[in-house]
Amino acid sequence: MKRPWFALKAVLTLIAMIAVISAYWTAAFFLAEAVYDRLDWRPQPLVRQLVTANTGFLLMGISMSAIAPFIRRHEKAYWQNLMNAIQRIAKGDFRVNFHVDREKRNHPMTELVTGLNDMVAQLRAMEEMRQEFISNVSHEIGSPLTSIRGFARALKNEDLSREQRMRYLDIIETECVRLSKLSENMLRLTMLESNQHSFFPAPYRLDAQLQTILLRCEPQWAEKDLDMSAELEKVVITADEDLLSQVWLNLIHNAIKFTPKGGRITIRLEREGDKAVVTVCDTGPGIRKQDQHRIFERFYKSDKSRHRAAGGSGLGLSIAKKIVEIHHGKISVHSRPGEGAAFTVELPLQSPASAQSG
Template sequence: MKTIYFRVVITFLGIIMISIIFTYIVLRLLFTNYFIFKIQADSLNASRQIVNYLTQNQIQDIHGYIESVAAVSKYKLSLYHGDLTSLNPIPSIQQDDVNKVLHGSIYKHADVVGLPLKIHGETYALFTEFNMDNYLQRYDQVALTAFVVCLIIGSLLIVVASRYLVRPIKMLTKATKKIAAGDYRAQVQVKQKDELGILAGSFNRMVRELRQIEQMRQEFVSNVSHEIQSPITSIRGFSTTLLQEDIPADDRKRYLSIIAAESERLSRLSEDLLKLASLESEHHPFTPESFRLDEQLRRTVIAAEPLWSQKNLDIDLELQEVFVNADEDQLAQVWTNLLTNAIKFTPPGGRISIELTKRDKESTVRMTDNGIGIAEEDVHRIFRRFYKSDKARNRSQGGSGLGLAIVQKIVSLHQGRIDVHSQFNHGTMITVTLPDHER
């Protein structure tokens, strides 16, 4: 009773039955009028033939002739002469009707017609009645038989067709249960091109995306565990070593510095994780305000001076005076992360250029370096969480692998876009485009 198959079948059968009943009523009304018109014409023609025969042959026994004709025909014949006296009176005929026919009028009403008859110097009124009820009863029998046959055949076809229609839904239900159980390999094979086919296609795409999300989740958990476990192992190992009393002072100092560095690394990792989780939540504060983007980029370069001056890098700035309406703190983190990466992977004596332009209600920041670059197969992966290219896995480089993921999320929150063009061993260019927002 609760299955969609049962409901589809019952719904279709109900529609068919209602349609049949409605069709029968309409046809009965239409054909009743048609039959009445046709029967009146046939009755009038038959009455005229009787009148002509009586008149031409001057039949003496009029009543006897009328009775003999009525006995072998499908009509009821009544002959009136001045009053309602008749051998076969018709109940619906009134005196006024008889008088009108006697005065030369033709009577037509439903299945009864009346004609005047003049014979032997007398005027008669001949009324002919067709048995409409029997005729309609036969029509009802034929129509009912046709409708029953139609209902039976239609019901069988609906039962078969409904199984075909419901089959994709059953497949979707089965696949959904698999997904609920954690099996993301479920796919629905539907060849239909209708709405169910579109639904099945959307479901398959959703499953593929869920499978990718699950893989990303597993990778995320694995990467977090790896990133946390490594410094914890170092801290635990060197802490155990420091418990020994005969450690030289220089070694003790070196071990303590390693513990401090690993602790700082853990702190940065937790901060980046909290930052990324906050950005991805719906409750992260977003406070846009108007400020000069070129001045913010200059302050970012100045703040990073100890890093780029240590490697003797050249920093080229080509900044137009541009005002933007954005979250200043969030964008500051974008430029800091991008510039820090550029400095980290640019060899000593290298060059980093930062260009700011505004065109067509868009502000574009282009940061280019001549560093080690990124392999072509790695370019589309650099925004993944914890992703590090092989050349970046040196622990001395630092970093948690979350910086570019945070950058991409902040740019997305500002409805902007970020593009990366890089060539291995020839440098990288990262372009951030921000749309203008109302101030």
């Protein structure tokens, strides 16, 4: 559609230019003829043409000179407004919205203004995400620091028994570990998002890796008397084993964390064509539908009180999602409140990212 429109626009512009030039040269011709009649002079045809041409150029120049100040004033105001808006953007004000002339939608300036509006909208969205991120980080750091400060003050009381002192010290140590883990996860996620993390894909047995991780987590699920079952098909995958271990640890830890005592967790590994599909199912409280599309966002918590009681920071699933994306796979969740949750990870057996290097 665009090419015929541009062709038509070029033809119309050419016709308009020819009409304007013809009008000036017609006026120049009659003006010159009037001068010839007044002077009773009949010059040669070549002289007539030269006089008509020069007079036409003169008339065009005079009219353009008369119109130019008004055009310049309009253009100057337009460019000044544009520069002022860009300066506001440079200072961090992303509420700027450039006016788009709908009658000149295909004009280069209109395309520039539309592009600037899109850029400002993206910057505004990024600024909102940045502010939300800072707010979440401040909240996550502030909570354990408040706890540490409160129990440190309480330890100054000389009347405390040894049991109370040890309990307060255990709480302080737990909160310090929580802060350390938060810092570690934030650094890991930042490195993953900036593509600075080492990436070393190699073929290995995915079923053996999952079995090993389940054994590592046995003290946690045995303590809650959980029914843990694994249905693992033999699958060889080319991927970064260390990175994917973080995905499985996050998913299994979450399942253990939110499954009530005596509940059931099922880990499945199947090969579907050229993909490996891992599913982690639990019988926990589940996730509301309106929360499922945001569950992989940084610091997002569908139930803040539940996460805090479990010691989560809201970064585990974000890290898992990023690692899966690095492997050109995808992660999804299916859940209903009260019916548990099922996290599914699909990974290509031969990762396209294997050609990359850290």
